[in-house]
Amino acid sequence: MTQPAPSRRHAIAEDLRNQIAKGHLKASERLPSEASLAAHYGVSTPTLRNALALLQGEGLVEKIHGSGNFVRHPLRRVTYLGGVAEPTAWSTFFAPLRVTTRTTNIEAHSHLPTLLNVPPRSPLTEVLYIAHEGRAPHSLARIYVPRDLVSADAPAATPSPTPMAARLADPRPPLAEVQERLSVRLPTQEEAATLRINASLAVLALTGVATDATGRVVEAAFLVLPADRADALFTTRLNPEERSPKA
Amino acid sequence: MTQPAPSRRHAIAEDLRNQIAKGHLKASERLPSEASLAAHYGVSTPTLRNALALLQGEGLVEKIHGSGNFVRHPLRRVTYLGGVAEPTAWSTFFAPLRVTTRTTNIEAHSHLPTLLNVPPRSPLTEVLYIAHEGRAPHSLARIYVPRDLVSADAPAATPSPTPMAARLADPRPPLAEVQERLSVRLPTQEEAATLRINASLAVLALTGVATDATGRVVEAAFLVLPADRADALFTTRLNPEERSPKA
DNA sequence: GAGTGGTCTAGACCACGAG
């Protein structure tokens, strides 16, 4: 009986969930205003907003400030394929998305020197990727590469047509290891604003570090995937007989 | 300038963060009551609670109903090692934790038949693991194994001393593949109650499926890791020359 | 029983989006 009494907001959320499931509320349809919903359920607006926050956390409802609450499209989740050190993993992830990039030259600071194993203030190239699904921002990635590794064949001003494919494509010494750390955290205010998500909704943060055969860190990648839009899949084969599944 | 005005709760959270960082508030120390904190900052109780919710989401503060708000221990995060199909991965994860288990015989239902690739209502053994850090619940796992695979050498009533080591230890045909899917979601009410976490704080959910060489699904595991207590680390080596890192 | 956090109310005012 670890079953806490279903509070009002859970009951309301459950009712709206059912209405969405039954099709009474259709995808991309606007819900009644929060004020009228609150009146309909006989609760105060904060309580009704708490109910909507539950649905928002489940990815069923999207709030747009000034416009209203909308039923989200039937949960099109994008899967990030980890444990695969090939560009295909990234292009698969971003396949249905439109990606914009912004490249900046910076100096290593805060946690970057440690992560990349370079001296503080050493030159890095930062590439910011923002993936869009339709017009709405979907997810973002920041990738840091030591400047000398990137300037040779990838001038900062000309990202490749499929920008994410640049990852892992350039190192001259072969890649030896990719470490990917996943954690759950709240988005920074900047991330929340960029992704147009509620700052109280968690994101899946992936920190990837690629090391080449000489032990040098070739790249650090920071992916920010809103909880309702993406998950990550890692496949480990024990007998490495079947490599690189084409699909 | 995607910098939304720092609201009151952010300002309060920032102040408390600093006090924790500077040591004015020490680990496992109780904060003043919410009412007095609200008075001190000149805000209403809901606003102060929102500020605490931010810190809670960062793992800096732990709320205990009826007792107070406490500064959490210096963020002792447990790392789940994925991409390693050996019992060591699990024992490492749960090493600093005390684990209790409960074994139940059930029939496959809802999503289990699909995941395990068995007929509906076929016999399964469910093992529920609850990991504790000190007296507080830490994380939980549910593991499902086809009954015929478990009854042979692991009677339901006698879990091994390090129960998680039982995973991947018994299959007669060698394991061929482990797939681990990670997603972020809110805990169910039951999970929140069991883990004593706020139902509005996200968890990292890991779904692992192990397949043996014959293609049979040997086991499905569901881990629930509260966002503030754990992350997951996957290491991929490209030249499989160095296997099974002992450490 | 005293004190704590958990939930909720019935408003107020501000910020954003679209016409």
Place this chain on the structure above:
DNA sequence: TCGTGGTCTAGACCACTCA
């Protein structure tokens, strides 16, 4: 400008913990 959601107030009452 108007309707929307975002934030906040100043309480109320309930549920839990601990002495």
